[in-house]
Amino acid sequence: MPHAHKHPTHHAPSHAETPKHKPKPDLKLVKRPHPAHGKEAVRHENVLALVLAVVTLGALVLGTAGYLALSRRASMPPQFSGFDELETTFRVHGIERYLTEKAKLRDRVAESLRDPKQSQDRTHRRVAGSLALYLFPDLLDRADLMEGVAQESWGTLMLAIERAPRSRDSRLWFEEMRAAIWNFESPKGDERELSPIAKRVIRIYDVLSAP
Amino acid sequence: MRFPSWKAKKRKIFFMALAAGAFVFLGERVHRDPDHSVRKLPTNLLADIAGSFARMYASRFPASDKFSQELVALRSKGKLSSDNEALIRSTVDKVSFHLKMPPAVLWCLMFQESRLNHLEGFNEEKGALGLGQFSFYSFYEVNFHLDRFNDDNLVMFRKTLGMDARPIGAFRGDVYHPSSYFYIPTAVAATGAYLNNRYLHLKRILERKEIQFDPALLWLHAAAAYNKGTRGVLSFWNTQRERRGTKGLAKLLSDREAFFKSFAASDTFDEALERIWPTDDALAYSRELRVHLKNLRDCAVAGGDGNFFRKIPEQEAKP
Numbered sequence: 312m313p314h315a316h317k318h319p320t321h322h323a324p325s326h327a328e329t330p331k332h333k334p335k336p337d338l339k340l341v342k343r344p345h346p347a348h349g350k351e352a353v354r355h356e357n358v359l360a361l362v363l364a365v366v367t368l369g370a371l372v373l374g375t376a377g378y379l380a381l382s383r384r385a386s387m388p389p390q391f392s393g394f395d396e397l398e399t400t401f402r403v404h405g406i407e408r409y410l411t412e413k414a415k416l417r418d419r420v421a422e423s424l425r426d427p428k429q430s431q432d433r434t435h436r437r438v439a440g441s442l443a444l445y446l447f448p449d450l451l452d453r454a455d456l457m458e459g460v461a462q463e464s465w466g467t468l469m470l471a472i473e474r475a476p477r478s479r480d481s482r483l484w485f486e487e488m489r490a491a492i493w494n495f496e497s498p499k500g501d502e503r504e505l506s507p508i509a510k511r512v513i514r515i516y517d518v519l520s521a522p
Numbered sequence: 523m524r525f526p527s528w529k530a531k532k533r534k535i536f537f538m539a540l541a542a543g544a545f546v547f548l549g550e551r552v553h554r555d556p557d558h559s560v561r562k563l564p565t566n567l568l569a570d571i572a573g574s575f576a577r578m579y580a581s582r583f584p585a586s587d588k589f590s591q592e593l594v595a596l597r598s599k600g601k602l603s604s605d606n607e608a609l610i611r612s613t614v615d616k617v618s619f620h621l622k623m624p625p626a627v628l629w630c631l632m633f634q635e636s637r638l639n640h641l642e643g644f645n646e647e648k649g650a651l652g653l654g655q656f657s658f659y660s661f662y663e664v665n666f667h668l669d670r671f672n673d674d675n676l677v678m679f680r681k682t683l684g685m686d687a688r689p690i691g692a693f694r695g696d697v698y699h700p701s702s703y704f705y706i707p708t709a710v711a712a713t714g715a716y717l718n719n720r721y722l723h724l725k726r727i728l729e730r731k732e733i734q735f736d737p738a739l740l741w742l743h744a745a746a747a748y749n750k751g752t753r754g755v756l757s758f759w760n761t762q763r764e765r766r767g768t769k770g771l772a773k774l775l776s777d778r779e780a781f782f783k784s785f786a787a788s789d790t791f792d793e794a795l796e797r798i799w800p801t802d803d804a805l806a807y808s809r810e811l812r813v814h815l816k817n818l819r820d821c822a823v824a825g826g827d828g829n830f831f832r833k834i835p836e837q838e839a840k841p
Contacts, residue, residue, distance in 0.1 A: 460752070493659040494659050496751045498716075504807065
């Protein structure tokens with residue numbers, strides 16, 4: 312220990328030596344040399360503080376992003392949760408299972424569109440209407456002005472992709488479909504203006520058509 | 523060799539003089555009012571355009587004082603050169619003639635989108651570009667679906683640019699190349715084609731559903747679709763139909779006063795866009811769209827922000 316000999320000796324005052332006035336505490340007694348007093352140690356401390364700050368900031372950012380993602384997911388009514396899983400279903404189980412799950416979702420959307428109580432809720436109506444528009448155009452009301460548009464602009468392209476997923480042609484159909492949806496919703500190409508359902512549908516068919 | 527008789531010479535001179543007279547007369551008519559593009563059109567197409575358009579849209583635009591002053595400011599600050607402005611005007615006349623489109627709507631749409639800066643976004647990596655604020659997907663449509671509804675866009679391209687300039691893109695190397703969207707005639711032609719496709723799409727939907735509409739007024743709906751997408755416009759129509767029935771929707775599409783009232787109030791637009799986006803976004807887009815439509819109306823519609831429109835109280839429009 313290079314600095315061990317520098318330690319001051321601790322003298323506890325005895326009662327016999329007690330003066331009339333209470334002596335001032337010898338601050339030198341508690342003052343000990345510390346490794347942090349070295350220049351290198353100070354540098355280490357700074358680095359440590361910086362790392363801690365970065366980690367804390369990262370945790371904050373991740374936490375906020377996670378919270379936002381969860382709250383977004385929460386805005387999807389529970390009966391449509393299968394929509395969020397479609398992409399994974401295709402990745403993990405393939406097209407047959409994807410089509411089965413999609414058919415189940417179709418039933419739930421149809422039921423929701425028929426139910427006047429559910430249609431009163433704005434989020435519900437938005438999600439069910441958007442799912443019908445992009446995935447099940449045949450469910451749209453005959454009086455709905457978007458009915459024919461959906462079928463001819465992307466409905467047939469989606470069916471073609473589902474029949475030949477991951478083929479070269481499917482990639483071309485996907486490009487067509489994606490451009491049709493963007494031009495239908497956000498002609499300026501601003502991603503913020505593309506609705507959440509449209510974004511997710513594009514993502515799903517991007518995966519289905521990826522070679 | 524036989525020389526023509528004096529009688530034949532007289533006939534020839536008479537016809538030549540007649541042709542010269544007609545030429546001078548027509549030239550004078552065209553020269554008298556160069557901004558009034560409708561008068562330059564042949565009479566058979568004049569019926570299509572001048573009929574309903576002339577009753578609704580301004581022949582001199584921008585129609586409102588506010589935008590006229592803004593245009594003067596752009597000129598005086600050197601943000602819009604007289605050459606570029608003249609080129610935009612003359613191309614707007616040509617494009618709108620070939621597409622049977624009100625020139626005021628096309629010009630005002632570009633004025634709203636870019637303040638007529640054909641190099642808007644030139645130095646940006648991302649974002650909308652040029653006179654009509656084109657995106658990757660707008661280019662995609664013009665390049666691959668120019669003739670999606672009919673051949674008018676293709677014919678217009680050939681007649682306005684002298685060629686089919688596709689593929690059109692944000693080519694920065696030579697801004698005078700006919701395929702570059704930064705070249706003014708190309709930008710105006712592509713913007714016109716994209717607007718025309720929005721119009722033809724909406725028109726086809728209404729015709730299929732047998733809903734009455736005013737073709738002149740439908741151009742403003744098409745301009746709304748250009749800005750916020752056809753889905754937004756169709757959602758607005760659906761909402762109107764659910765609230766007021768098909769007759770109510772037909773009124774919105776054929777009675778301009780009813781249409782102008784509709785975007786003076788926010789509730790129908792708010793509800794329509796809430797069917798597309800989460801509430802916060804929907805309300806912000808609803809406001810943007812209504813401001814866009816109001817500006818277009820003030821810029822393109824005869825009377826602009828004059829007395830006719832001042833008669834419409836903002837609050838009264840709420841149902």
